Amino acid sequence: MRRNETAQIAALIDGTDTSRAGTVESYVKGAHMHTLTTGAQSALALPDPGAARGRDQGASAQLEPRFLYNPSKESLPAIGPSIPPLLLLLFPAVLMAVSVAREKEIGTITIFYVTPTRRAEFLIGKQLIYIAITLLNFIILTVLVVTVLGVPLKGSPAALVLGALLYAVAATGYGLLVSMMAKTQVTAVFAAAILSVMPALQFSGMMTPVSSLEGPARILGTLWPTTWYMGLSVGTFTKGLGLAELSGHLLRLAVFGPVLTGLAIVSLRKQER
């Protein structure tokens, strides 16, 4: 560099974890640029102050980034609101699925077979309790996010509460549908957990923004209630949106509960085969 020629430095990054490698890469580039613009010419006592920056005229245009919704790029406001959607799906679904499968496995479902209880009465009666439990969980989780994690609820609380109610119906409806297919509690738990964790974790916008998903991942994300409730939770907490902006999410979320519960009611048999 003292001879005023181009020098090269190599940086070798462990590329096994692609996301970590990407972060490291951008930090290394940043440190490199920073050193070039501030440190290099003084350290090397280069004759020309602009020499280290570029052979031509250095940077000739700049970028002014504005980070919306989370200007300081803290991880808690980003992650905090995306945890409740996951928990509010998984636990109600599993508990709901087990509650019917247990009756089948132990044999108490015979009581349902021999009494004039209708299918909808039997299932919705069960579901109501778990919806109540889910809403209780929702209150606890929201308080935790606001107080312990310190993420303020900037948007409309009404939208969030309404969303939680619709989401609770959807999650329990999904649990009911799973328990219709399962013969034993083991399979009920498996099906409820395994089938729901992946779309909830991967395709709901928690790890990857929904707008970047493509192909089957995008379709699965769209057809899964967590995606819409995730949008509501992040929208009300981090983006500070109101009822009007989120009405689209609420309407889509409202479809899942009745459809899933309806499918469960239709597929429940009143007679043992």
Add this chain to the structure above:
Amino acid sequence: MRRLLNVFRLAGKELKSVLGDPLMVILILWSFIVAVMLEASGAGDTVYNAATAILDEDNSMLTRQITAALGPPCFQPPLMIAADQVAPDMDAGRIMFVLAFPPGFEADAIAGAMPAAQLEVDATAVSQAQLGTDYISNFLAAETRVFLTGNLDAPDTALRLELRRAFNPNGDPVWFKSVSSLLNQLSLLTIALTGAAMLRECEPGTIEHLMVMPLTPLEIALSKVLANVVVVLAAFTLSLLFVVQGVLNVPMAGSVPLLLAGTAIYLGAAAAIGLFLGTMARSMAQLACW
């Protein structure tokens, strides 16, 4: 010898009860085939296929050149949008990055007046926001330099940084995601299967039948570990060979037998955790919550 035979007999019974349930078999296949493929197609928190839009108020050679540079695999081909669309699109989460060029961007760049392009970033996904901003900043600098000097190979700085990624030179997320997804399925399934195997005996009371037979608790426990490890290891091997290497085309740089041997040992540990949880839990609902 007799004890070993007992373990194998019990393991056979265990295998039957796992494989005899069609939904269970479907779930195992789902975890190791469909789930791995789907998860590998998601990108995790690298910037991959990010939705971008351009608000071009300059509409010049330079801004079009920068727009053309934003593209796959990191970005979706950018949409051209109007100023009043920016806020609704960002609020709805349809767009992650909006790059806005002010009028006179090209003229200012030629005059050396350091024009600034604005980038609106959805920072609800923190790591994608930061990485994407860095990428776009690099694209902007490189394209402007090429535009002004007319030379593709113009050295940018006197001290050039040569970045190399070891093990995964192109940073292909599928290589990492497919294997890590496979490992997630492995732990989850083994712990749940063995835990459930224990509970399946305790809850209806068939564990009492086993207790009054001339069997030691060790034999009962070992048979459950053995049967479930065999099922999961078989699924893992098939998934590794046909899904990860076959369908997803992930190259295997090291030794497959070594990986399988390590997996077998790991599965023993995971199955032991499952057994432990299975004996602690009172019901299936409790086990699931753990």
